[in-house]
Amino acid sequence: MKTLLYIFIFYLTTISYGQDPQLFDNDWYLQKVNIDGVDHFPPQNSEIESVNLEFRDFSTSYSMLTYICSSISADINDIDNQFIYVLGFFIIDGNCTLPETIAFEDLYFNGFFDWQEPNQTFSYLIEPGVGNIKILTLTNLQGDIAIYGNTELSIFDNLSSQLTLYPNPVKSQLFLTSKSTTGNLKVKIFNLEGKLLSTQDVVLENQTSIDVSSLISGIYFLNVEDESGYMEVKKFLKE
Numbered sequence: 001m002k003t004l005l006y007i008f009i010f011y012l013t014t015i016s017y018g019q020d021p022q023l024f025d026n027d028w029y030l031q032k033v034n035i036d037g038v039d040h041f042p043p044q045n046s047e048i049e050s051v052n053l054e055f056r057d058f059s060t061s062y063s064m065l066t067y068i069c070s071s072i073s074a075d076i077n078d079i080d081n082q083f084i085y086v087l088g089f090f091i092i093d094g095n096c097t098l099p100e101t102i103a104f105e106d107l108y109f110n111g112f113f114d115w116q117e118p119n120q121t122f123s124y125l126i127e128p129g130v131g132n133i134k135i136l137t138l139t140n141l142q143g144d145i146a147i148y149g150n151t152e153l154s155i156f157d158n159l160s161s162q163l164t165l166y167p168n169p170v171k172s173q174l175f176l177t178s179k180s181t182t183g184n185l186k187v188k189i190f191n192l193e194g195k196l197l198s199t200q201d202v203v204l205e206n207q208t209s210i211d212v213s214s215l216i217s218g219i220y221f222l223n224v225e226d227e228s229g230y231m232e233v234k235k236f237l238k239e
């Protein structure tokens with residue numbers, strides 16, 4: 001009986017503390033947010049140095065804070081190794097006045113986090129980048145994504161605005177084209193819950209195809225990484 005009790009306690013502990021410690025050990029800086037398949041990058045102006053995201057572990061509870069000029073803070077019910085369960089957000093108004101800053105705050109706080117809606121779930125994925133860079137991808141229930149790095153430097157300098165994915169929605173074959181990037185690429189496909197479904201090594205000259213015929217209908221993410229370690233994430237819909 002004692003043995004069973006110890007196993008049960010260990011099991012509960014494993015569930016409660018299954019989150020990736022990297023989530024708390026890094027301060028995260030927003031690189032871009034993708035809503036309805038459209039990339040939006042934080043504006044560069046006198047009001048914004050960076051868009052920060054912080055997670056805090058208080059032993060008995062968790063919290064999340066992200067801020068531009070205004071900030072939203074969340075009480076978190078639990079975090080496991082795939083999902084963040086948010087009880088609710090509250091907002092602290094800032095004093096930014098530039099139209100592009102106000103528009104981006106609305107897109108980020110309302111469009112991605114939907115901060116006025118309680119009891120939300122976000123999936124997350126932490127992957128290595130170049131050198132000591134780590135990449136955090138948050139996904140909301142609508143399939144929109146926010147991508148962060150543990151550095152203020154852009155993680156999209158190499159591939160950003162170079163790769164095109166079509167057709168989208170797709171039935172069987174995805175085509176990946178590039179304006180200038182060529183060579184060996186590592187392509188990973190994740191589902192909406194952040195589960196890795198496949199990894200492929202492809203050679204890209206001007207265009208390459210990716211077979212997605214075995215996927216069921218739904219929203220997926222294509223992570224494309226070049227030989228230097230730079231990464232871009234594309235969302236696609238399988239019909």
